[in-house]
Amino acid sequence: MKRFRASVLGGSGFAGAELVRRLLLHPEVELVRVGAADHIGEPLSAALPHLEGKTQLHFEELTPAQAVTEVDIVLMGLPQKASIPVVEAALARGVKVLDLSGAFRLREPAQYQRYYGEVHPRPDLLQRFVYGLPELQRELIRGADTVASPGCFATAIELGLLPLARRGWLRGAVSSVGITGSSGAGVAASATTHHPTRANNLRTYRPLTHQHTPEIEDALKSAGARDFRLDFVPVSAPLVRGIFVSSFARVSAELTQAELTDAFQQQYRGESFVRIPRSRFPEVVAVAGSNYAEVGFEFGPVEGDERLLTVFSCLDNLMKGGAGQAIQNMNLMLGLEESLTLEDIGPYP
Numbered sequence: 001m002k003r004f005r006a007s008v009l010g011g012s013g014f015a016g017a018e019l020v021r022r023l024l025l026h027p028e029v030e031l032v033r034v035g036a037a038d039h040i041g042e043p044l045s046a047a048l049p050h051l052e053g054k055t056q057l058h059f060e061e062l063t064p065a066q067a068v069t070e071v072d073i074v075l076m077g078l079p080q081k082a083s084i085p086v087v088e089a090a091l092a093r094g095v096k097v098l099d100l101s102g103a104f105r106l107r108e109p110a111q112y113q114r115y116y117g118e119v120h121p122r123p124d125l126l127q128r129f130v131y132g133l134p135e136l137q138r139e140l141i142r143g144a145d146t147v148a149s150p151g152c153f154a155t156a157i158e159l160g161l162l163p164l165a166r167r168g169w170l171r172g173a174v175s176s177v178g179i180t181g182s183s184g185a186g187v188a189a190s191a192t193t194h195h196p197t198r199a200n201n202l203r204t205y206r207p208l209t210h211q212h213t214p215e216i217e218d219a220l221k222s223a224g225a226r227d228f229r230l231d232f233v234p235v236s237a238p239l240v241r242g243i244f245v246s247s248f249a250r251v252s253a254e255l256t257q258a259e260l261t262d263a264f265q266q267q268y269r270g271e272s273f274v275r276i277p278r279s280r281f282p283e284v285v286a287v288a289g290s291n292y293a294e295v296g297f298e299f300g301p302v303e304g305d306e307r308l309l310t311v312f313s314c315l316d317n318l319m320k321g322g323a324g325q326a327i328q329n330m331n332l333m334l335g336l337e338e339s340l341t342l343e344d345i346g347p348y349p
Contacts, residue, residue, distance in 0.1 A: 003029075035067055129144075272339045
C-alpha cells in the first residue's frame with residue numbers, strides 16, 4: 001500500500017498531464033482525485049490520450065473542500081484566483097499544498113499587484129509559502145506545508161545565475177532573453193499561440209514586464225545578489241517543449257575561468273537535476289521531456305575593470321520548469337527520496 005494520497009487540480013492541462021503521469025508511476029503516492037474545468041465525468045484519457053487503459057480515474061468538478069478531503073497533499077495547476085479558496089480549505093484541514101500558479105511566489109503584495117494586475121485577495125498568506133526552488137532552499141521545502149513552485153522562465157534564469165549570486169559576483173543590471181516552447185502557453189489556443197501563427201514564427205511578448213521578473217529578483221537577492229535588477233525579454237519559438245535562456249552579466253575583469261568553473265561545479269555538485277555539459281553550451285534537445293536542466297557560460301572581452309559574462313541555461317518548461325519540479329518539491333515535503341519518478345531521461349532528438 002502507498003503511504004500518501006494526493007489530488008491534482010487542473011488535470012486536463014499540459015502541466016496537469018505531467019503531474020498525473022508522474023503520480024500514476026509513483027511508488028509512494030497514490031493519485032486519488034483529478035479535478036478539472038472540462039471533461040467532467042469522463043475518463044482521463046478523454047483529454048490525456050496517452051493514459052488510455054492506465055487508470056480508472058475520471059475528471060471531477062471539485063469544490064475546494066472536496067479537493068482536500070482524505071488526501072495528504074493537493075497539487076494545483078490552476079489560475080491564480082482559483083488557487084486561493086483551495087489553499088484556505090487545505091490549511092483548515094492540515095493538508096499540504098503545492099501551488100504551480102503565481103499566486104504565492106511573491107512576498108510583497110505591491111509586487112503582485114504590479115505584475116499580475118490585481119490586488120492580492122489574501123496578502124496575509126504570502127509569507128506562509130516557501131519558494132520551491134530545491135537548489136536554493138531545499139531544507140525549507142522539506143519542512144514546509146505550503147510551497148509555491150517557481151515559474152518556468154524563473155527556474156531557468158535562477159539556475160543559470162545562482163552560482164554567481166552565491167559568490168557575491170551578481171550585482172547591478174542583468175539582461176536575459178528567454179526562448180520558450182508553445183506548451184508554456186497552456187492547452188487553450190489563442191491568436192498568438194495556436195499552430196498556424198506559432199509554427200514558423202518568433203515573437204516577443206511582455207518584454208521587460210513579464211510576471212516572472214520579480215520572483216527571479218527576490219530569489220537571487222536571497223542567494224546573495226547585490227543591487228540586482230533583471231531586464232527580461234521572453235520570446236515564443238516554434239517548438240513544443242523547452243526553454244533556452246541567455247543571460248548577460250558584467251563581472252570583475254579579475255575573475256578567472258578557473259574561479260567561474262569552480263563556482264558552477266561547487267553549486268551543482270551532488271544536485272540530481274542540474275548538469276554542466278562538457279562543452280559548457282546547453283541544448284534544449286538534451287533536456288526536453290526530462291526533469292534535468294543544463295547550465296553553461298562563456299567569457300566576453302574585458303572592458304576597463306569589467307568583462308561580459310554570458311550564462312546559458314535550458315530546461316523542459318513542463319518538467320523542471322513546471323510539473324516535474326512540483327513532483328520534486330512534493331517528494332521533499334513528504335520526506336521521500338527527491339528524485340522519485342523523475343530520473344528518466346528524455347527522448348533524442
